[in-house]
Amino acid sequence: MRFKRLLKAAFYGTSASSAPSLQPVPASLDRPEGRRDYLIATPGKPATVKRALVVVLHGAGASPEQVLGMAFPPSPLSLWLEIAAREDLVVAAPGAGKGGWSDCFASDARVARKDDVAFIAALIDLAISGHEVDPGRVYVIGVSRGGHMAYRVATEIPHKLAAFSAVLASMPPPGRARMPALPLPALVFGCTADPLMPYHGGKFFYTLGFADPVGSIEDGVTVWRELAGLPAEPEVVRIAKRKDSDKTTATRFMWGDGKKGLQVGLYRIEGGGHVEPSRLKRYPAFIQALVGRQNADVEVAEAAWEFFRDKRAGMGS
Template identity: 50%
Template sequence: MRDFFQGSDTSTGAKARIEAGTLLRPEGLRHFLKATPVGAAAGKRPLVILLHGAGSSAAQLLGLRFPPSPLSLWLEIAEREHLVVIALDGSKRRGERAWNDSYAGVTANPQTDDTGFISAVIDRAIAEDEVDPARIYLMGVSKGGMMAYRAATEMAPRLAAFSVALAAMPVDSNCGPPRTPLPVLFMAGTADPFIPYTGRKFLYQFPIFSSLAAPMTSVEESVAVWRELAGLHGEPAVAAIPQRHPGAATRVTRYTWGGDPAALQVCLLKIDGGGHAEPSMVKRYPGLFSRFPGAQNGDIEAAEEAWAFFKDKRTVLE
């Protein structure tokens, strides 16, 4: 019953320490949480930037607020792999933190330069935290994933790779189509009520949600945009992920275009039956959430999948 209402966390690894930070931007003071490993760095460290979903926060993303996000496992990865992880807060709009993402015409979006905020945080981390400029990675979930699309379009040369979970690209974009290829990891559920896998329709058709998003492409159309840009036209390598509990409501298939993990790759983790929940084996949302916003997969670990995708990739610095 406790798991049904409160969820569960069976992770046991040491965690990177968290400290709060601020950065003065033209729109005002912006906030973030930075996690750094306890041990001294042997060299320059990779940096992972995390972007939360609508109505959420950096604190929820790093497990400090209910319901703790499965992406809080990045704290253990940071300690184990000697990363710097920075979770950013969107600016407040109508009482909730939000992003000026790539969706044109969304009235709930603040009119802030969030790509500029991300870039400024990267600059500070390079200057103060021994971060490697060739190993900058970005991951966004839900509306944070929509913001990640915009940031990847506007600041592609600074990123070695990015990942989006539970997010698709807009039909009409604030920033135009991406122009620079990047390695991308997608995670998406076929039963997500907020991000329909087949696209176009969204709960925006109901008045209560009309300010949150606009028509979107299908997940596979979003994948195709980045595949075409990278010149990855062939058939993908396909791998079915074994179910940890046979007969579970969800099942994951990995589709990978590009065979070299150190080069351009596009990967889709398609979660059949998955709802609007980041997959995790050890950090489980309350069972009540399986009714809405849908089933959480327990066969893969979202943060570990992202790190496995990121770790060999580097930006070619001029």
Template identity: 50%
Template sequence: MSFASLRRFFLGSSVVHGPVAAISKHQLQRPEGPRKFLLARPSQSPTGPRPLVILLHGFGASAAQLLGQGFPPSPLAHWLEIAEREQCLVAAPDGSGHSWNDAFADARVNAKTDDCGFIGALIDELIEARGVDAARVYVMGVSKGGMMAFRLATELAPKLAAFSAVLASMPLNSQCAPPQTPISALLIASSTDPLVRYGGGSFLKNRRQAGAMLGIEASALVWRQLAGLTGGTVSEELPHRQAKDKTLATRWIWGKDPQQLQVSLIRIDRGGHAEPSPTRRYPRWINWLTGAQNADFETAELGWEFFKDKRAAFVGPAPN
């Protein structure tokens, strides 16, 4: 086995194709104490209000790992290239104890902090201090962070223009009320994810962290019904990049106008608990544990494609 092959097996790989936004460390005082977050800012001076993308890490991970500053290489670190290219801000907060209070009533190791209040206050702070466009605030979370994204979409919906939950589902037993406000939603999930059951329920090995879940399609239906998007759909199989990649990506979109409410589901058949990316690849030994990583699309790029034309229906002070 060559050195390059050994490196990919143990460390994975990360390829950057363009300039990236610079990262700085910050904290925000909250009732539970100081809460940390990273902020990625493009090098060019702003010419007007900038969109904001909030990224939420998975269980046991961190904001640093999510933005490519830790192991393993996170596909969502590609947002740093998008931030520089598209002149947007990217904020990555840290959960409490590397987790989130995501409303799963039966998740026994859930954080107890007011994470909705924290993210709401973070949005307000960045609007006031960093010139964020209050109508263009978006959230993308992966795994446990995706579950938190569902809660934020439920409780902070008036402040968000759209959200994305990656490798995550909604709780079957929730601590908070059902969502009431329509909001555009992008769901990315794997049909054979060993940690998040596509059809709902839970796996014994991660029940302490997640609890019982709705199915992925049932979760999408919640947001489709709120948006009145229960009719026809457009579906497509995404172009396959690598012959040796046995996974297959199919996208469904409800809602024709990208500037209006839309719900989209991307299903990865034969995929595992790994964000799709052709440029940032998990170590192969991790693939043995969590399943195959699709290489047909860049998760961050599809997120930006979905977010960029959407605006919040209401702009006002974020709940805290």
């Protein structure tokens, strides 16, 4: 039995969560570029008040099914389905489609062919009109290239959002892309040993032409902090270690002192790789061997929900 558990952890990963969760269903929208697919999960009971919406954006080469735990390897962001069942939320996961996201690194010509911000905006509007969603409580979270997409959404349609989060994703260097003009609550997760998304910016030589140089994680946080007019000194919380054997550590930096106000936060994972931190949803050992260690002290979806929960649209205007 112990051997089977080790084999499963090595090749399939593990899940230590068995809480009730919502069941996503497939749907689609017709857009100028063609049919766009997405998954949506809604509570099965009438809403007593309008619900919050969380839009979850998958990474490169992944899918809505993967990020919501329905395809291998199940992402820790799939915990949003349990949070949604507990907190009475709506969760939507759009698909990037052929060619991936037209994210914050995309050219104007690429965006003209496939405008993913417009697709996500239409999906938000549909959820508001058809799924009892509160337009003042719309949140976006994306991982890796989905995090790059979250930056673009936050920059181009901030009026539709109450807050956003970028996981394992940096903003473009100065002058490389449009910068935000309206402040928003922003929560960023960055790992210092990420072999794909350099924490300190630039690019790794072995990514060849498959990745653009990025700004540093902390420089991106500074963009949103300065735009919000928040002081330079953060509140610093060192997250308690759950396992002594974990070679990663986590620290939370938070600018802004009110959960209902304009805040900017950073979870810095020392020694972490290109994997979302989670105690409950563990990636297989072979994946961690390829892209780095997965921190177990921070539950990424729960940390994002704690940040999102009390924030409403308009606080940055």
